[in-house]
Amino acid sequence: MNATELNYTTEPFCLLDIGYSQIFNTCLLEVAVILFLTVLIISGNLVVIFVFHCAPLLSHHTTSSFIQTMAYADLLVGVSCLIPSLSLLHHLEGLNERLTCMVFSYMVSVLKSVSMASLACVSIDRYVAITRPLSYTALVTPCRLRTCIILIWLYSSLIFLPSFFGWGKPGYHGDVFKWCSSWDTQPIFTAFIVAALYAPAAFTVCFTYAHIFRICRQHTRQISERRARFGPQDPEPGEQACTDKRYATVLFRITSVFYILWLPYIIYFLLESAGIYHHAIASFLTTWLAISNSFCNCLIYSLSNSAFRKGLKRLCLLCLQRTDNKKPLGEPPAPLQPACHV
Template sequence: MNSTLEGNQSSPPFCLLAVNYLETINFCLLEVMIIIFLTVLIISGNIIVIFVFHCAPLLNHHTTSYFIQTMAYADLLVGVSCLVPSLSLLHYPLPLEESLTCQVFGYVVSVLKSVSMTSLACISIDRYIAITKPLTYNTLVTPWRLRICILVIWFYSTLVFLPSFFHWGKPGYHGDVFQWCAESWPTDPYFSLFIVLMLYAPAAFVVCFTYFNIFRICQQHTKEISERRARFSSQSREAGDMQSCPEKRYAMVLFRITSVFYILWLPYIIYFLMESSAGFSNRTASFLTTWLAISNSFCNCVIYSLSNSVFQKGLKRLSGAVCTSCVRPTAAKDSCPKSKGGHV
């Protein structure tokens, strides 16, 4: 009995990256550092985004704020769920078996990233309607319809990956930090094709189609404005510029978020298709592409905070409120001895 325990303790841990671990701590140091670092960034960044949206009412004037907040909540849950592989790599006991933990973790992260992907597609549709049908936009896009759309996004995302529990195949490589996931849960080319046809391809097509037409229409508007400059006064020119610029700028912010999302997810999707179809397998590539894709959950916060001036104002207000709340207790403590001295 003691010999088996000693053998288990002395056996090297399962590490996806081909880097020597430290025998003194007996866990995959590099993997743990990467996952914990990303987890802290994702959780803290998305908590800030959620608080800013609640503290800045102007951000809620845009209908896209519904989808952006949905993405923020989904990304926050991604960060929280990433604590599971972190604890597993640190040899903390998990409440479920490794096989079930691996399946649940892979399913949850796949669903949450599907929510982000479909939300980005819905954002592009929303901006397309706003530019192509500005007069009827408020009647077409209502808060009630937006809430229904968000519920459909969550329901559809949970439904697409549900067959993974019925032995259709692996939904993704998020759980490959668990040994059972990496070695005993194979991918299936038909299930991978099913995911591509039901999620990746439609979302990418919608985004490409809508943003291509959005920028084409914006280009036509700027061309018309430049042609009117010879006919109208400078005042009307400035008014026209002010009307056309906000929509284009906001579309550019959303386009940056969408572009970064697909850039970070492209290596993961390519590896996913290669292993499903050609049987290619590489643990290092699996780990790096997976966590590069998951890092997008933090990149959304950075892009939005750097690109949106209204968000920056809300962030300043939030930081100012936090600073004043921190200063008040210290000021109260400093005033207490003075008041006592005055009474004496």
């Protein structure tokens, strides 16, 4: 590999082959798509993180630890998306293109692996809460939660390391570097990633949520039959097991959208690795469709979770209150209330 291939080229690499501007010497369509998603992902996940830290209502659920982990990972995905944006805008000249491509691909793959593993852990957490409500607090302790989150980051970091040792491309396909486009996926490495990450996570989610909703339907039917026979009772036996059904439904929506957006990417990843299909436009679109999930997570959560909406409303009111409390000079400032209660 010669020096020309290793160094950043003066003319940007356009995967879509459309929207290239001679005036700005850049791929306008790709820059617009990537910058738009970058702004959405960063701003959306910053809002989620602030609401979680400032809304005590959300600390009720232990799954908030995994949701926050996913929000931090998605925020870092948005930050890492600045790399292709800057490369298209000629702000990364002089960097080693090969190393930059490998590091960026590794970062994105690890961060999305953290999101995938966090969703799987969320489904396990809800499964334990529904199936073992009496022993849940003893099984799911803060120490075990922290250990699980550390293991998620560690496992995600290790699983893609072979990409630095010639095993093949870790999975990122939205190439904006010429070297990235010539970096081939390898069937063995792809099979390893699918077997070690994609398949176990998908199987876990399907298994746990199928059992959660089946158990909740059984308890709902039993409660309805008992009420019809004996009238309302306080408390209803079995009613506690399904108090989290609505919350589980919200998390199921997030998980479903995650896999819907990632399914085209995974299919293309498998087809390309097997040498069956390769197309530049499909590569770009499937990759950035999957990355857009980093914004969809916070959007679905904010629209579906009532506690989150209350926390967001409270945060907005506190921000407005702080603005209103700024009086002109000479007037005593009104006392400020703390914005966060941790």
